[in-house]
Amino acid sequence: MKALPVLCLLLWVCALYLAGIYLFLSGFLLVRLEVNRTSTCGDVLQPAAEEHGDFCRAQPRFRRAVLLIIDALKIDFARFDPNNTTPRPYENKLPVLEETVSVRPSHSRLYPFRADPPTTTMQRIKGFTTGSLPTFVDVGNNFASSAILEDNLIHQFGRVGKRVVFMGDDTWESLFPKSFHRSLPFPSFNVKDLHTVDNGILQHLYTTMVGGDWEVLVAHFLGVDHCGHRFGPDHPAMADKLTQMDGVIRAVMERLQNDTLLVVMGDHGMTDSGDHGGESQKETDAAIFLYSPSPLFPARPSRAEPDVVPQTDLVPTLALLLGVPIPYSSVGQVLLPLFPSHGPAEGVAGGLSQLDALWINAKQVNRFLETYSGMAADIPADILSDLKEEFSRLSADYLAAVGGARSSSPQLAAAMQAYLTRVRDTCRATWAQFSAGKMAAGLAVLGLACLLCLTVSEMSATLMRGEGPGLKRPAAAALMTAGCAAAAQLLGRGSVEAAWCLVAAALGFELAFLWGARQSRGIVMATKSVSKANKGGAWPRLHRLLAPPFSVLLLRCCSLLSDSYVIAEGRAVTFLLLSLVLYVPVRLNWEGLLLPPAPDPLKAAGLLPSAPLSPSAVRRESGALLGCVGLLIGCLFASLSFHGCREEQGACQPSPFLAPLSRLQDNQLRNLHYVLAVCSLGLWTYLLRRCLRHYGNLNSSGGAAFVARWLLPFLFTCLVLHWAVSATPEDSFRNLSELIGLAQLALPRTAYCVLGLALVLIWVDPLTVFVKTKSAASGSAPLPPPRYRASTGISPQAELHHLIPQLYQRMRRSLDDGEQSGSSEAGGRPTVEAYGLGTAYSAPLLLLCGVLGVGLLLLHPEGMAPSFLLLLLESGALLHIHASTVSLGGRQRAQAGGFSVPWTPVISWSLAASQFFHATGHLPTFTSIQWSSAFVGFPDGHVGTALPATLVILNTFASYILFGVGCPLLLLWPLVREVHGSRGGGRACGDEGEDAVMEMRLREKPQQFSSALLQLSARYLFVQGVQVDVRGLRLPAELRVAAARRHAGAQGGRGRESLVQAARSRRRQVAA
Amino acid sequence: MWDREIRAMVSTHAIMAASVFMATVVPAVFLPGFSVYGTHLSWLYSVSAAVTGVSVAVFWLLGIAPPTKKHSLGYKLSRLCRCCVYFFLSCIFFHFVVLLYGAPLVESALETFSLAVLLTSLTTLRCLCVLGPNVQAWIRVFSRHGAMSVWDTCLQITVACTLVGAWVGAFPIPLDWDRPWQVWPVSCSLGAVIGFLTGLVAAPAWIHHHRKHLTYKSK
């Protein structure tokens, strides 16, 4: 197989990964765009509105309302069974509800009140104030704060001048900042505390009710919920709590006036263990109790009444009863029993009839649908047009009915109800139901891609020889299965969804490839007449899988399946990486390679093959190895101080380095942080240049060397100045504010441009080999001036192909490489010369990583500079450890015959990527995304979304990008270091013969180089892919369990619930 | 000869296991309120002390320690001093390693150090007894061809089991089960002791099983 198909294969594997992730996300990441429109009184919702004027000016049914929200008031708590003689602690403790319903049936009703999962308090409050359905990502105007920006009841009350008084759970305060006329929030964090919030409310509730300065009173009691979390429902404490609530309801009912509506409700239920968050019926079914001293229900309870009231229905009902417009994005429907069926009831002013209420509701829902479908295309078009048609029919019917005798028409009411129900169901299907099929398909594609990677890595050599399965047949299979899928869809449903064709194509390719690999391995084995090693069958494989590197990977995957470990993920990764690193010297010692072999003739002759390294070299290598292990451990330890904190980790303090400098108040501290950051960046630049100079790569005059010599320091200066400017407190240099503003704009943008230039230069002209025209070192005939330039116009490849063999031949006369120019993989970069030849491959790569690192650092808070330095040191240490391991265990390499990189360094490399993801202040949660990175260089915001999204993604995945780009160094570094280890100290090559070959070794065996590169990439992709896959695998379970588990905060308590963040975090985790 | 050594090893190990057991049970009789979780540190020190005492006594009686060239009292004393210093250094070393693994830096320094003492008395002390204060020899023993006697192999196995046990013991700590044994360092020290006991059982069993293949060079 030539290089091109191999490259295709690698790209294709990456594409498979992306396809898998995309499929998974499209099934999992339900997105609902927030409509930022607001209903107004001016909205013409009634045909008769012209007569009455403004909608809000009409006399509402109720002037005031009291909302008593009893957190986690399950429907079972609210029911009363007189026949139950031995009630459980949570049964029959609220007799007031049942008493009222039976004594005054026209004044009160009790319904089950069904919540839409996730059943967490914050989501529920959002649900029954906006009337919208929850989904995982509500794409709104601002990501960072939790304030509700969609149109909602509280907002509407405020607009018409109703004074809202709030007391209780302080979640409301964060959801509706500054929206209340008066607000008495109480801390809700400590779930062990059953009484603070409730007693706080009770202190003020009755006095407030008696006083007249309110129209809407919201009181949110938390005691029942906390009692559930702490003791569970089946506990005497719950009986006390419910009895207390019974008293509260009685007392409130006594103080109600005729124009006031009382709503007692729970936001969600609880499981038998007292938790909530999931979607079981025990958790979703809360209770709602409606009561008013004046007759509330025109009709007696009948069979036509709803069995269950969805939580979204509260919004339109309350809005119409209180005479405010229905919030814009509500998809609920009015609760019909509350409205009279024959026009306004006698003696009750200003009520709407059922038909009118339904009509207003339907019109509002239709308007929302129109707006929403104009913004997003996630609701299927055919259903949408169906709904539209239905609405126009309803509207015609309604107008006809109103134009007529205004007689009630049960059919029309039923049709409107059906319409509203259908809209809600459509929305729920779009926003609140995961497409399990797509998620599973995505996971399957990903899993098979991992398997494919594993196969490729195992048979990379075979593949390179062209004996493996070709790409043509799998590709054909992919096309065929995609075609079949499309045809099946066309026949079955009449339309084709691209996603499923993608699934079919990906699966087809993977299966065909794996099948081909299986067969070709069979052939290879047959031709080799079954070597003994392979005959062992499953047992050696299993044994290999239990080897420490694989156990660490396995542990890592398992840790991704557990909530507790995910919460402590940063530390868990560090722990595993540390274990793996410590395993390296232990293992080497076990093999007897760490120490120079004892001068024992018996042993040297018998058991060990003669050591390739002299004892002093072994000692030096071991010293270097141990030193690097120490350095690595130090880096790991230091990097722990850059971690952020998840909300669940109660006692955790986020790293002080995460705050941008401008937010630090203490001047001295700010200066200290600044100096630290500058030093770190300076050291980063210095180390990079130092390394390049050390290997003679700075001498060349190519583009890459130019980057290293000039652009890198320039970038450094830009960053330092930028930090200085952005750290300046705004008020200290008032007269310079314009200049500062300009600098804030110009410096990062200059940095971006220089960065782009540097990347382009490295890409176009990666050679860092200095060619001396006057050859002095080798003493051979003067070389021709082969000054390679990209600007000469000729294709660089062609020029190189022409140049390299010539130079190469001169330099290494002993080597015949006439045919080698055929492999473009190897011919792409190297050339020969006295300076920098040995690192022809690794130098540009190193430089690329360095420049990229500086660029990515620009997107981070200034304090992260030391962390980036640690990243550089740690990756360097990892490379050195790997290199030392290879040179100490020279035997292994000789055995492998190639440049194959073993699993241990690959897995450490990948763990290090995850570890630095955490150590650069990131967390796999949605809330921890560093949004400020989108504004680096664009302090005034953006026009589009592509650029900020790119910046944020670059910021988030910085460590994965850096480690991914640097991955081939694992292959190159042992070669770089090999010479360094055993060479006397001279820099010139040529004379030194075998010793100074370094990376030129790769040119001698291009085939093996390519296969090793392929194997390395496949292994790295496998390791990363498995982690992604496991993360994905965990999600379905997560949906059910984690919501409730997420309560469990640190310090033994259970934190404030807000699943939305947990759920959003999944997005990041999946992507990570 | 094989059988004799294995038998000696089994009885030694039985004594050690018994000492761990006694260190858990006996103080509970005399000290009110003594328990593995409740007064973890005292349990930990009691086990350390018991294992230390028994190991020193048993290995001294068995006379496995490398023969000393000189028999002067001064030499023996300096050897003893070196042993003590090594013991202490090893405690610090383990403390440091445990810290690097993510133990709290300041808050529970005493707990961490106690764990280090336990690990030292389970591993380093044995090295001291079998090999004497000779780090070179220790490093040599932990290589594939480094064991020079049955006792060396046994040392390899017990030390590895103890350390792996302590390592595994760290796993339950992040779980949110709120159990008493999840408190730092209970699970780790329990893991270490359990690993040690496993090693005590596994070492003679393994050696017995592989006695045909084991060959040792003479010293």
Ligand SMILES: [Zn+2]
């Ligand atoms: Zn709640």
Ligand SMILES: [Zn+2]
């Ligand atoms: Zn709760």
